[in-house]
Amino acid sequence: MIPPLNLRVLAFFDARFQFSGPLWQALGGGDPWQTALAAYPARRHHSPLLQPGKALGRYDLADAAAAGRVVAVARSAGIGGFVLDCHRFADGYLTGADCLDPWCDDDFGLAFRWTPAPAPLLDEDAAADDAAALMAAISGFSPLVADGRQVLVVNEPYKLPDPARTVALLRRAAQAAGLGGIYLVATAAEARGGLLDAGFDALLDPSPAQWRSCKPAELLNGYTFLQAEAGQADGGMFDDTIMNYAQFVNSRMVDRPTRGKVFPRVVLDYADWPDHPRGGATLLASTSSVLYRRFLAGALTHVAQHFPEGERLVFIDSWNHWRQRSQIEPTTQFSTTVLDETANGIRQGGYVALTRVGEPAPGRSPAVDYDVIAALCRQIEDELSAPA
Amino acid sequence: MLGGVAITGGRLTSFDFRYSMGALTPRDLLDSATSPPGRMVWEVARRTLAEVPDADAVVVSNPLVASRGGRLATLLRSGEALRCPAVLTDAETFPVAYVLPRSLFDQGLGRFLCLLSANRAATDAQLLSQLTGQIVPRRRTPLASLHPLPKITAQGYILGDNLAAWHAQCANAVRLIRTRDDWRRLPFAAHHPNHAGDVLFFSLASRLVPPGVLAFQRQVVCRDYLDIFQDCGNRLEPIVLDIPPVSRTGDMSDGRYFLDSLAHIDADVLAGTFMVYCRFSKSYSRTPFNLVDHARFSLGDPVATLDDTLYRRAPAVHSRCGLPQRPLRVLMQMSGGWPLKTYPVNDRRILVRALVRLGVQVTVLDALDTVADGATPATAGTTAALAALIRDHHVIVSVDSFPLHFASQILGHPTVAVFGPTFPGNSDAPRRPGYRLPPPPRPCNPCGGYKGCPLDSGPDCHNHPSPADLVAAILDVAAEAYGPAAIPLRGDAA
Incomplete structure (x- = not known):
């Protein structure tokens, strides 16, 4: 099932679920599923991690048939590709893409996410070598392209001391590696901050932990606060950030056009408490697969209406980040419910986008001066709110 | 999920149909909120027969419950020899599936399936018996009792008073067929009397359904909205209801209003019309489809592809203000x-x-x-x-x-x-x-x-x-x- 209008839905993918091969060895061997799932709630509000369902089970991506099944299930839901992390190892990078690549084609491609090394660690030459190693690691696979170029997501771009220099470095390295060109996506919430000026092609909503886009839910009243402070109740809620899912979804979608060319990141659930056992976790509360479906459909409609035809991407976070509870893979507890809602969301978004074909994008009519209108409305609003 | 099984000389071929969330394919049904469950039975039967044109019979699961075609086939193979027509039930008396002879569709009687109650096996068996002229047995399957049912099923059907409404339309149809030799030629009326916008959508739908597939000839409409019915060019004949429209506050359900309203319709009209409940059997906002398409499906149009939907139709009307451009x-x-x-x-x-x-x-x-x-x-x-x-x-x-x-x-x-x-x-x-x-x-x-x-x-x-x-x-x-x-x-x- 491929969505219409060149819409592509990508899912972040953890390729470490394999029991042999270079990535497995580089990460120290062992059972990757055990590593991902061996975490137990320490707080009342920590939802337990879910378990892989029987549809895919605890697969070994090094097994070609298992990797093929994973890709087939993703394709059938309407997903058009995976985004794999680039893991730094020795002088290069490993992605695990070789396991998935045999099952990819023009309709299902691979994109990559790169987290830059901390700035002081790399001098000019080392940075160039690092970029060359990165390009070597991501080339040679069925690429997921936007605007005709392979997609690379740059994570935490705000840590780059000079984003423009890094962009130039990556583009040169991509040319040298024979990629022809590269489509650079920075993880950032809005066009302000100069990342597009620095040469990035587009932005991508950060993860819930990177960008708390709405106020935390007020789950505790003063009474409970005092009780927890006195040690008579679980005080963990003060250490973690808990966001109501409905508020979170709204905050991610409201006024999107004003944020510029930012690809939506659709999240079903998020709870990174296993990696923050002493507090500081980010959690979504009261999640809903129905609202997730609407989130996904709304995101698809948005990119269909506002982005050029070759650059209509929506990212799902995630396909199999089990340790953050954000996976959309089938689970033991909920079977294929979430995956079904993913497919439904993609169908629904594709249909709605089709119904709006031919509609002029809001705010782009040459006949209307939007700035004058906005100023006039603000002025009237001020007049009405002024005391009589 | 809706299951369909084609029976061809004892061979079973099963199919799964989905309530569509946006795609429209031969296996995706437009999830019409204004269609009673029986309308889905008709549609699944029609599509199953399209898949297996030489089938002798089709079996369709009850739309109120989720059932794959494979599960239906398993139920059919278990127990005593299958009879056709028949109503399959759970361990008690709730209908799980309908075994329908091909002749029902060859004779053009498929639309009568809209009248099924989908919750009373005995009444549904009587309806099928009247339609086919055969004794229709209820065959109990090994499926555990489906009771208690939720208020809203996973398929999106709102039960409550709707159960009684669907049952009433079925029971009334059985009585009508028994009393009228000319029942095959009697008109179908869509009971969708309110509100203003909904009457408009049904009126528009009645104009968009191709004449060959329009299964209805009449529509019940509140007098308050009769002008809308007429001014929107409704092709159906109105049956005017002289009671106020149902309140939007939820004090009275659509199902209860349907039941009460029957007492306010002329007895002669009722004695010559098959009344089909076409108010909301589901929440219409579950799916992205336009209510005009919901209504078209109710009236018999399969709306089978995206090209059939309202959005792919070139607008046929054009109006402009005749006054000078300024002032706006x-x-x-x-x-x-x-x-x-x-x-x-x-x-x-x-x-x-x-x-x-x-x-x-x-x-x-x-x-x-x-x-x-x-x-x-x-x-x-x-x-x-x-x-x-x-x-x-x-x-x-x-x-x-x-x-x-x-x-x-x-x-x-x-x-x-x-x-x-x-x-x-x-x-x-x-x-x-x-x-x-x-x-x-x-x-x-x-x-x-x-x-x-x-x-x-x-x-x-x-x-x-x-x-x-x-x-x-x-x-x-x-x-x-x-x-x-x-x-x-x-x-x-x-």
């Missing part, structure tokens, strides 16, 4: 069928004042308090009066309510549609020049909220487009429909 005249309807649809008062004041300062003449329907902001209040008691008012203005701006649908879908007048708590795809118009839908900024619609926002419990919906967006859309659509000279010059605001 804008008509507004800013309150809808329920409180949360109403455009927030403060935003409405900003909108009206901004337009007035730009030199636009603003008329607002049903809102006397807008005089203070420079607007002219107006009312339109009939569709004829409303049509005259609309044609007397260059652009109409309306929330999701009857004037919006009337202006955009029946007249084809330049329109700006304002959606907040409801999902635009369910009731907006196909794209055409002279139509704008400023998108609601958030994905929380449809929220189902009636009096207040489910998120913050406040009285207003925050998902309506801002006044600035609406002013821009109004001027944009005016420029498109009447030329750039129609809109106030830049800088007029100063």
Whole structure:
């Protein structure tokens, strides 16, 4: 099932679920599923991690048939590709893409996410070598392209001391590696901050932990606060950030056009408490697969209406980040419910986008001066709110 | 999920059908909220026969319950020899599936399946018996009892009083067939008497369904909405209901209203009409399809592909204001069928004042308090009066309510549609020049909220487009429909 209008839905993918091969060895061997799932709630509000369902089970991506099944299930839901992390190892990078690549084609491609090394660690030459190693690691696979170029997501771009220099470095390295060109996506919430000026092609909503886009839910009243402070109740809620899912979804979608060319990141659930056992976790509360479906459909409609035809991407976070509870893979507890809602969301978004074909994008009519209108409305609003 | 099984000489071939969330393929059914479960049985049977044209019989699962074709086939293979026709039940008496002979469809009697109760096996067996002229047994399967059923099934069906309504239409049909030799030729009536917008959607649907597949000849309509029925060109014959429309407050369910309303329909009419419950069997906002397409499906149109949907049809109507371009005249309807649809008062004041300062003449329907902001209040008691008012203005701006649908879908007048708590795809118009839908900024619609926002419990919906967006859309659509000279010059605001 491929969505219409060149819409592509990508899912972040953890390729470490394999029991042999270079990535497995580089990460120290062992059972990757055990590593991902061996975490137990320490707080009342920590939802337990879910378990892989029987549809895919605890697969070994090094097994070609298992990797093929994973890709087939993703394709059938309407997903058009995976985004794999680039893991730094020795002088290069490993992605695990070789396991998935045999099952990819023009309709299902691979994109990559790169987290830059901390700035002081790399001098000019080392940075160039690092970029060359990165390009070597991501080339040679069925690429997921936007605007005709392979997609690379740059994570935490705000840590780059000079984003423009890094962009130039990556583009040169991509040319040298024979990629022809590269489509650079920075993880950032809005066009302000100069990342597009620095040469990035587009932005991508950060993860819930990177960008708390709405106020935390007020789950505790003063009474409970005092009780927890006195040690008579679980005080963990003060250490973690808990966001109501409905508020979170709204905050991610409201006024999107004003944020510029930012690809939506659709999240079903998020709870990174296993990696923050002493507090500081980010959690979504009261999640809903129905609202997730609407989130996904709304995101698809948005990119269909506002982005050029070759650059209509929506990212799902995630396909199999089990340790953050954000996976959309089938689970033991909920079977294929979430995956079904993913497919439904993609169908629904594709249909709605089709119904709006031919509609002029809001705010782009040459006949209307939007700035004058906005100023006039603000002025009237001020007049009405002024005391009589 | 709906299962269908084709039986060909003892060989079973099973199929799975989905209630579509956007795709329309031979296996995806348009999830029509205005169709009773029996309409889905007919459609699945029709599509199963299309897959296996030489089948002797088809088996269709009860739409109220989720059942794959494979599960149906397993149930069919277990137990005693299969009879056709038959009604398969759970361990008690709830119908699980219907075994339907091919002859039923060859004789053109498929539409009678719309009358199935889907919750009383005995009544459904009687209906099939009357239709086929054979004794229809109820065969118990090993399936455990389905009771208690939820209030709303996973398939989206709202049970409660709807169970009694579906049962009543089935029982009435059985009586009618027993008493009338000419029952095959009696008309079908869609019982969908209200509200204003819904009557409009059904009227439009009746015109869009190809004549060969239109399964209905009549429609029950409240007298309050008879002008809408007529002025929207409904092809069906009206059966006028002289009682007030059902309240929107939820005090009375659609199912209960159907049952009560039967006592107010002329006995002679009832004695010569198959009455099909076509108010909401499901929540219509589960799926993105337009209510006109929901209604078309109810009336017999399979709406089988995306090209068949309303959005792929070129608009056939075109209306423009005959007055000079300037001053621009804008008509507004800013309150809808329920409180949360109403455009927030403060935003409405900003909108009206901004337009007035730009030199636009603003008329607002049903809102006397807008005089203070420079607007002219107006009312339109009939569709004829409303049509005259609309044609007397260059652009109409309306929330999701009857004037919006009337202006955009029946007249084809330049329109700006304002959606907040409801999902635009369910009731907006196909794209055409002279139509704008400023998108609601958030994905929380449809929220189902009636009096207040489910998120913050406040009285207003925050998902309506801002006044600035609406002013821009109004001027944009005016420029498109009447030329750039129609809109106030830049800088007029100063």
